Amino acid sequence: MIAIGLEGSANKLGVGIMLHPDNGKPPQVLANIRHTYVSPPGEGFLPKDTARHHRSWVVTLVKKALKEARISVRDVDCICFTKGPGMGAPLQSVAVAARMLSLLWGKELVGVNHCVGHIEMGRLITGSTNPVVLYVSGGNTQVIAYSSQRYRIFGETLDIAVGNCLDRFARTLHISNDPAPGYNIEQMAKKGKQLVDLPYTVKGMDCSFSGILAAVDGLAATYGLGGEGKDDEASEDGKPTRADLCFSLQETIFSMLVEITERAMAHVGSKEVLIVGGVGCNERLQEMMGIMARDRGGSVHATDERFCIDNGIMIAQAGLLAYATGFRTPLKDSACTQRFRTDDVFVKWRD
């Protein structure tokens, strides 16, 4: 079986083609391409601009993917697309493209939950069978574990997502959004040395980031580090630098993430962690998670930017799993939804 996956819930437009061989051999990625809408420094991406980006690129990307996969339209079994959660306008523009392809080619539609897409792709790539999943991106922060046909949310953010917190601080510092604000914060944090005190807000398995963002923004303002063209080098008289703030922000929020993940692991008795979502690319987060998992006698699984960051292949993968169990999304039900909880999905393909 072959599926095309279309993803565009945020500022990345992804098209992926996935093959599940009939002989039961491992799935194969035939194509995985992505085009990112990058907003100028100091600005976030707005829904309407992002949607326009997706509309103008989707046809090109689909053509390119088919070519790269060396398949023809006839070989495709279904069109998978992100049903949600995500930003309304970008989601819609990609759903329109999916419907169009479905009608044009006479292929069935499979609506996919974005978060489940991340989880299934992570499981496939890392071979981790039943991990506790930390899903961290610009829009989501969840600790998830599988139990009787659902990906259950054990903990989540009580306000903004961790990626959003990082992105917004990047805006405060006018750090470039290319290739991604979080990536640039990570590079800057490597030069940081001094840990400044920031709030640390974990409640059971939930956490909160808005207070931390306000605090670090406040420090940037106090020390005159916000805005454009500021020196990143060490400052005199022990005042924190921009790098110190990036470093402290990462150390604090990643500690919170590792802590809630560890709590979930203890709760369900699991020794494996899988990190998915864009923030999951961060090597410091992976390192910290690795130390925690090792101390519990387990291990951490993470993927690189090809699969961590939003992509089409994960939608194709989760879509194909559902498709194989007979799941279809009729045209009339193919509307997308900004709010779509991970635990709303009935996971028929797992025991």
Next chain:
Amino acid sequence: MTYTPPPLPPPYTNTSPPPTLLTQGAEAHLYKTSYLTPTTPAALKIRPSKPYRHPILDKRLTRQRILQEARCLVKLVREGVSVPAVLALDYEGQSENNNGGAWLLMEWIEGLVVRVVFERWEAFMKCSGELGGKELEREEKKVRGLMRGIGGVVGGLHRAGVIHGDLTTSNLMLRGLSSGEGEGSPGMEGDVVLIDFGLASQSISEEDRAVDLYVLERAFGSTHPRAEKFFEHVLEGYQGSYKGAHITLKRLQDVRMRGRKRSMIG
């Protein structure tokens, strides 16, 4: 790869026989050991340092949390709420080589956790099939009594201005029950003792109190389906335990409505 607990912090490196590891949570390890005399049992909670965290942050959090727990317990002991007494504390842990960690030594509570009491009761009810009216009434009366006792102690906790933060049937004990009695209907007499204040905080907000009760209610729902219908008696016991209890109970209804169904934005 087998798990080996981190080395014990001083002075427990001297302890002979060494403390016995009981449970390993995400945050803390619980040991059984002694205090002041070799025959006085005590519970030792260790918060090992977390090597994944920046050392400054680690120290700050470890210290803050063990202190928070100890302060809540000390306050509750003073208010006469039934919780383990704090015997000794070291919130610095070992400063030199960062190994070991902060520790809290507490009174040993001899008894059974309520989770086990209910598991035994549910097993008993299951295998005794249809009980006669009289027997059934006796069984249910026992459960109602225990439920009211739980409500009373949680009420006492809230009256004292403390929120437990993790109320489950594993964090409630029945003092005096021995673990030996495996057969038959378990006893439900005795003092209910609240344990594990690792997530506790001081608060008198009715929202926090209501959430505390809601967490307990959900814990009953998920772990003791047969006993769940008696949860109203927990609230009954709670109702009479302090002056503002009825306000909290009213708030509980709002919290239930909200549930944890927080819709998320993509």
Next chain:
Amino acid sequence: MTSSLESIQLPHLPASLPIHVALYRDVQNAPFLRQQLISGNADFEYAFIDASSVLSRTHALSAVFRAVNDYLNERLKSRNVHSEIVFSFSPTNNIADSFRKFGISDSTKDLLVVKVSTAPEITHESVAAHLAQSVEGTPAPFNDETLSRIADITKIKKAYKLGSLNVAPAGQTNGANDSGKKLLENSLLGAIAIRGAT
């Protein structure tokens, strides 16, 4: 030699650090003993505690345990482990105040003496001999029965700011109310344990 000196090995503390404890009633030379402390006479490096401030054996040993643990971790707030023992009875960080409330005074009649074997030459025998020639008082066993006859519950509750604690009514000093005494004792142990935790 009729010594009442008891040597105790507290669990968790190194075997090399036994604790020597003696209780005296009807002490006649409290001003002299106190003077030795004030003048810093090294021969009199003891924890001299006014036993009327001591509720029970557990209460006293808890303060000793805390002080010795702080000593082992090199965290003493006062001059030496013996002054630290007196300080460890205190629920607050005020050292001078802790000596006023728990230490020996000129009018002390019942005296609890504690000595830690911080050096090899400090042994049961050496401590017993020195105390026998220094303290003019009647040795009494260091147990709850004796202490309950000495303890001034009102004074103790006041020192620990536990006035509202629901225990045996003031004046009823012989622990008639067992659960009340347990509650009071647990409250004291908690206060000792969390002192300094701000």
